[in-house]
Amino acid sequence: METHKTLFESLDKAEQHFEAGQIKLAQKLVNEVSRSIKSEGKVSNKLRHRFNFMSAQSRYFNDISSFATNPKRNEIINEIEVLIASPHENPKKQANEIHGLQTKWQLLDQSSKPAGREQWTTFKTLTDKAWEPCAQYYDELKAIKIENARQREKIIEELINYVTNNSSKWPGLIDMTRYLSATFQKWQTFAPVLDDDFKKLKEAYHQARKPINDAIRNEENKNYKAKESLIEKVKLINDEDTQSCIQKFKKIKSEYQNVGPAGKKNESKLWKQLNESADRFFEAEKSLANDELELINQLSDKLQEDPSSINTIKEQLRDFNKTSKSPEFAKLQKNIKAQELEQSKIKDANKLTTYQNLLSYLETTDESKATINKDVFKALQSPLYTANDNELLECVVKLELIAKIDPPASDKPLKQKLSLEMLQDKFSGKSTSNDEIKDLLIKFINNLQSKKINSNELKLWKRMNEVFDKIISQLP
Template identity: 30%
Template sequence: MGERAINLNQQLNYIEQLFSSGQIKKAQKDLRKLNTQFGRDKPIPSKFKHRFQRLNFTAKEFDDWAEFATSDKRTELISKVNSLTNQKLEPRKLANQINSLQKQWQNLDQHGKTASKEKWASFKTACEEAWAPCKDYFQELEGKKEENRDKKLSLIEQVISFPSGKTEETITVKEIVNFLKTLHEKWKSFSPVPDADFQDLNKKFKESKKGINKLLSDVENFNKVKKEEVINSVKELDKENIDESIAKIHEYKEQWRKLGPCGRKLDPEVNKQFEDQCNEFLLIKDKELDESRGILEGILKDLRDKKIAPGDAEQKFAELENLQDQPEVKKFKKAIKDYAEKQKNEKVQEKLKIYQDFIENLVDKGAAKVSKELVPSFVNGEPKNKMDLNEASIRFQMFAGLDPIGPKEIVSKIKFEELKNRFAEKDVNQEEKVIEHFANLTYSKNLINKENLSDVKKAMLRALKKVETLLP
């Protein structure tokens, strides 16, 4: 076999492989190219004629199948375009739908046999009819685009003129940033613009901001210099005179708060320098305050333990000068108040304990056997008529607001009397009344009935607790 025959055999083998692997378009293209190499003057070698015929038949068969497969699909696309005219879609959405169907038609042309003239004419007419509602919309849109273009050109002029007459001393970073923020919001809102102007407008907009960006940089540098001046002022403060230096630091912090930023990258670094310088002094102050707070805790402990009197505690606290403008002042005043309240409560409890002992001895032994030391000092004379101890205890319980415990007949009698007296007495002095009851108890006669002794004692102690605020 000659070299030419070997080459032709290889080409036919390759085309057969393309058909077998499903690469139909490629196989058909290569086969057409090979067919052009032979004709009337140059016939196909006889040994290869059969293979040529078989491959050409296969190619035509695939064409027939492709035409059959795409014919129904093209008819379906024409129907879909026709149906769009009745769907009342929003113009932009309608345009997108038409465009999508047109791409599907083109895809069939690329992967199958080209459509017949009749089908193409039907599809083209359907697309033009469906497009009719979009025409006015896109004409109006073009007008809007031109309007937006003019607005953007006006905005560019505003940006160019913004820095005019402004210096780093007359404008702040915040004002510039707010202008830029509003500027970009407006720029975005003026869309869309004509396609032909899009890139040129963006380029001009970018160029127009050079002046305002330089002004922003100048203001940030101005702020940087001012902040460095404040930092140097803090460095020069005297660490020996810490209180005066701390007062100045508070002034510098207020001054710092009013200064604008010096750039997104530089600001954190400069702020840290300022804080570090201030903290050197504040740490010294904190150390002194911690020492004084420790001394204060010792003073408060001695006060609670009653090792020092309130007056001595106040004198010692006054010596801690660096705490006089600190929250510890409030803490110390509260401790003094709590101490006084505690002392008062302790005295009340001591007094109450004496009265409790008096009541218990009275109920257990009777008035005659109660020690004179237990008799309350406010009882300063005998009543005109000595009262039976049962009666005196019942009246005392009722005065305290309790349901009294004692002999039933005496309870009933006293309740009836009290009921009558309630309507007769006016403006009763409760302090005088409690003294009167104690006098009746102190100079009472007889003893408590033994069967009620325990319950009466409990009731009397409860009554005492009820009237403790009235006791002298």
């Protein structure tokens, strides 16, 4: 039952990762649950239904991944078509560019769902045609790919030998994890390989790693059970002498700490259970908790009298370890957050006013305005004035998408283009940063026509002000 509970928790975490856009982490958890269900054999219908739902989610995001990566493959195809139309005079340079495009294609296949047959056929046909002007160099590059495949075969052989030599008595978890990481880094250096070798080598590589991964999971499971057993021992301690109980607990705690890792997701939970099982032995510490409660009341009064003392109070609260879960502590924390929120609102209101008035600082020499982000202030002092309305509109629409504001219908084509780019960035692990927002602001300033704002720029700036109100916390 406990295993089933853990599996349910893993599926809940996977769902949270999916909702947060952390697709790889979520799919990893779903795969781990799948392996556990297979090893368990018979599981409850409730667990199987839950797993089937999350498995469908995982497949859905695989399809979405294809949606995100296929445009990138099309970009590679377009680059090859350009190379065919205008080949390099230097065959070595031509070959190197093709080699680079093949590497990009293979990395996409390795990090997401492989390309479809039609897309792959187009890519291969165009690649073969692009090779024609540099036939004399082709053999040399082919030799490199063959050598890369040979080196990858060596890595696979090393993995197999590692398993053979260690399967009777596996090294420690940390050693095995470091070994897998080192071999993966080595594997990545030997790319690309011939297309005919790629899939075969990839499958052999994963099969060679599998026994090590299985050994890591098995060792973590053993450690998990060993730590659970020690926690149960603590629960059974029932001596009349408190000091005797504490000494026995410390001995068991020492044994616990000598047990190896039980998996990152389990360690904090088990450690908490171990210490909570021994809390009853430390009744004498209640007096310390009472002292903390008295100090909490004093700090609460101080916060009401002087809201500016928040940082000092927070610093003092860091040392509170006896009452951190008490209602008094929670109430003080709530009051602190309320005061911080109020101060934050005032700060945000002032910040919003500053940004809404940015255009009034164009070509400013007033150094008192230097409280604005230094890069934005520098752009305001010396704008480029490139007078590019298209760039201005793109800045506004992208900021609207970041702020989750729907641009006008007239900007629908630009919205679709930018939305697709942002979706592709999301699936490649990139997220919108404060620096990107800052760069868009600077880009807007530099693409104005002049210090005298025209009617179109004024309309766009009005839309920018609506954006500022939505993303005030992200503004530089």
